Amino acid sequence: MTVVWINGAFGAGKTTTARELIELIPNSTLFDPEVIGGALPYLLPPKRLAEVGDYQDLPIWRRLVIDTAAAMLAELGGTLVVPMTLLRQDYRDEIFGGLAARRIPVRHILLTPAETILRERIRGREVPPDLPDGDMRIRQWSYDHIEPYKAALASWLTADAHPVDTGALTPYEAAARIAEAVGTGAVAECEIVQTPEPTAETLAAGVLLFDEQDRVLLVDPTYKAGWEFPGGVVEPGEAPAQAGIREVAEETGIHLDDVPRLLVVDWERPAPPGYGGLRLLFDGGRLNAERAAGLLLPGPELRGWRFVTEEEAAGLLPPVRYERLRWALRARERGAAFYLEAGIPVG
Numbered sequence: 001m002t003v004v005w006i007n008g009a010f011g012a013g014k015t016t017t018a019r020e021l022i023e024l025i026p027n028s029t030l031f032d033p034e035v036i037g038g039a040l041p042y043l044l045p046p047k048r049l050a051e052v053g054d055y056q057d058l059p060i061w062r063r064l065v066i067d068t069a070a071a072m073l074a075e076l077g078g079t080l081v082v083p084m085t086l087l088r089q090d091y092r093d094e095i096f097g098g099l100a101a102r103r104i105p106v107r108h109i110l111l112t113p114a115e116t117i118l119r120e121r122i123r124g125r126e127v128p129p130d131l132p133d134g135d136m137r138i139r140q141w142s143y144d145h146i147e148p149y150k151a152a153l154a155s156w157l158t159a160d161a162h163p164v165d166t167g168a169l170t171p172y173e174a175a176a177r178i179a180e181a182v183g184t185g186a187v188a189e190c191e192i193v194q195t196p197e198p199t200a201e202t203l204a205a206g207v208l209l210f211d212e213q214d215r216v217l218l219v220d221p222t223y224k225a226g227w228e229f230p231g232g233v234v235e236p237g238e239a240p241a242q243a244g245i246r247e248v249a250e251e252t253g254i255h256l257d258d259v260p261r262l263l264v265v266d267w268e269r270p271a272p273p274g275y276g277g278l279r280l281l282f283d284g285g286r287l288n289a290e291r292a293a294g295l296l297l298p299g300p301e302l303r304g305w306r307f308v309t310e311e312e313a314a315g316l317l318p319p320v321r322y323e324r325l326r327w328a329l330r331a332r333e334r335g336a337a338f339y340l341e342a343g344i345p346v347g
Contacts, residue, residue, distance in 0.1 A: 001073040001104055002189075004028075004182060005096075006083040007157070008111035009149035010142035011121035013166055013174065014083035017111065020175035025182065027078030033065045034084075056091055063273065066098035073104060087145070087152045089303075092160070093222055096190055105189040109178055110161035112153075117167045118146060162187040191222070201270070201277035205244035206231030207260055207284040208328060209252075211292050215307035216325065218316060219251060222303050227316040229281065229325070244282050252305065253296035260284045263328040266340040268320070281328040319343070 004021070006014045015032060022028045037055040044060070055061045065084075073080055086092045096106045113121075122142040162181060166174040181187045206229035209217040218227045230251050234243040241259050249255050260282035270276040295305060310329060314322050323343030331338045338345050 001077055001079075003069060003073075003080045003082055003099060003104055003106045004109060004178070004187075005086075005106055006081065006109045006111065006178070007086050007161055008113075008166075009118055010085060010145050011118040012111035012113055013121070013171055014085070014111060016171040017166070017174045017178070018081045018083035020172045021081050021178055024175055024179040025079050025081070027076075028081055029072060029076050029078065031069055031072055031080050031082050032084070033061075033068075033082065036061055036064045036068065039064075056086075056088070062091060062094050063098075066095055066102075069099060070102045070104060085145070085149075087148045087157075089152070089156045089160075090226065093303075097222070100190075107182055107187045108161040108190050109181075109187060110157055110163045111166045111174065112163045113165065113167035115146065115150070119143070160190070199275070201275050203234040203240060203278045203280070204232060205234055205240040205247070205280045205282065207244040207248050207256070207282045208263065208325070208332075209248070209254065209284040210286045211307045212286065212289060213307070214286070215309055216313065216329075217252075217287075217295075217305060217307055218313065219305045220303045226318055226321075227313075228321070230284075240280050241282060244280075244284070248284060251296075251302055253294060254284075254287065254291065256284055258285075262337045263331040264324055264338050264340060266324050266327075266343060269342050279324065281324060283328075283332055 004025070006018050006021075008014050018030055018032075022030050040055060040058065040061065041049060044058075048058075052058055069080055069082065086095070096108075099106055164174060164177055164181075169177070178187075208229060211217070217230065219230055220227050230248045231244050232247040232251075234240050238246075241262075244260060245256050262280065263283050264279075264281040266279040266281070268274075268276040268279050292307075296302075308316065310326065313325055317325060320343040324340065327338045327340055327343070327345060339347055
């Protein structure tokens with residue numbers, strides 16, 4: 001089972017190319033996530049829908065795209081061809097990481113016609129006649145996404161996806177080129193860590209590492225959205241502190257000589273689809289300049305890392321995770337661990 005994700009700006013020809021592609025790749029099926037957006041007005045109250053300008057900004061949309069793709073592949077097998085614009089790297093991480101967690105590899109294709117061709121196609125796009133102000137709204141929506149597309153193209157898209165210039169190609173010719181690239185292996189599976197989704201509460205161990213200015217190390221995983229501490233889920237039969245040491249070595253290349261000191265035990269309440277569980281934070285100590293310089297460059301697991309102050313961490317971490325860090329720093333100062341529930345000290 002695999003997913004061929006066809007990305008590109010509005011007007012790049014994703015859907016028409018995808019329809020041709022399923023005729024060229026044996027045992028393939030089309031899944032257009034637009035149908036998820038069409039279902040949301042039946043699932044969410046108007047007030048919630050009005051809070052966002054794009055369905056992609058709704059966590060439920062991203063979750064349903066993952067779950068629907070996985071369900072279709074479980075039902076049908078083969079290859080799922082998905083034409084959908086993804087211009088935010090954190091949304092790409094969440095969706096592709098969610099598929100990877102289900103052991104579904106993704107081959108990422110990017111259609112790249114020139115901007116002049118995109119604008120010409122947008123001008124000629126057919127709009128449903130019964131849609132109020134449809135001509136103006138849909139075309140303007142497409143025009144408004146050209147600049148975000150160019151920004152993504154200049155930063156991460158070209159490094160992540162296999163580009164296909166469709167400016168001079170018909171949809172069939174573009175599909176034939178994609179089918180050949182997929183069939184020959186020219187389009188590699190996305191290098192994203194396949195972290196299995198939990199089926200029950202989990203025990204996870206994170207390790208705080210500090211530089212000589214006492215700034216804390218945060219990492220940016222490729223397989224989920226948002227910044228995090230080095231660490232991960234404790235494997236069956238593994239001691240939590242040893243799990244933290246292992247994860248630090250795997251993610252950063254730093255090998256800790258001593259067992260880290262416990263700073264925080266935090267109970268994370270279940271929040272569907274997550275199961276929650278215990279989250280431990282350990283003090284991995286201070287890295288001198290030489291050891292900090294030995295941090296690995298970003299690879300399949302991490303897009304990047306940085307040392308940040310407590311204040312800077314507040315703008316990068318989700319609220320509960322930031323509270324966990326805040327109390328871990330207080331525990332480090334006073335030399336005694338804290339017990340938290342959902343980020344709040346108890347007892």
